Amino acid sequence: MDLKVRYSKLSSKEEAYKEACSIITPEYIEKWKVKADITYDDYSSRIKAKGKGFTLELAFKEEAAEVSCDLSFMLKPFKKTVLETIENKLKKHI
Numbered sequence: 001m002d003l004k005v006r007y008s009k010l011s012s013k014e015e016a017y018k019e020a021c022s023i024i025t026p027e028y029i030e031k032w033k034v035k036a037d038i039t040y041d042d043y044s045s046r047i048k049a050k051g052k053g054f055t056l057e058l059a060f061k062e063e064a065a066e067v068s069c070d071l072s073f074m075l076k077p078f079k080k081t082v083l084e085t086i087e088n089k090l091k092k093h094i
Contacts, residue, residue: 003067013060
């Protein structure tokens with residue numbers, strides 16, 4: 001886990017997961033000119049995006065969303081920026 005964002009606008013992991021699913025779509029990811037396969041696991045409340053050189057996973061727990069971000073060697077310098085962007089977006093919505 002690289003980042004943990006507590007729920008401030010929503011009260012449960014189910015609400016947070018549904019909100020994130022409505023926001024994190026292939027169209028949303030394409031805004032950054034990145035191709036990614038997104039999988040939604042309703043049973044375990046997880047979203048996983050996998051693309052060339054990266055894997056991003058959001059796991060929705062009882063009190064917070066946990067973010068894991070794996071980047072290829074070439075993308076590692078951008079990890080801090082990526083995590084900050086994700087954190088800001090999550091805080092705005094969940």
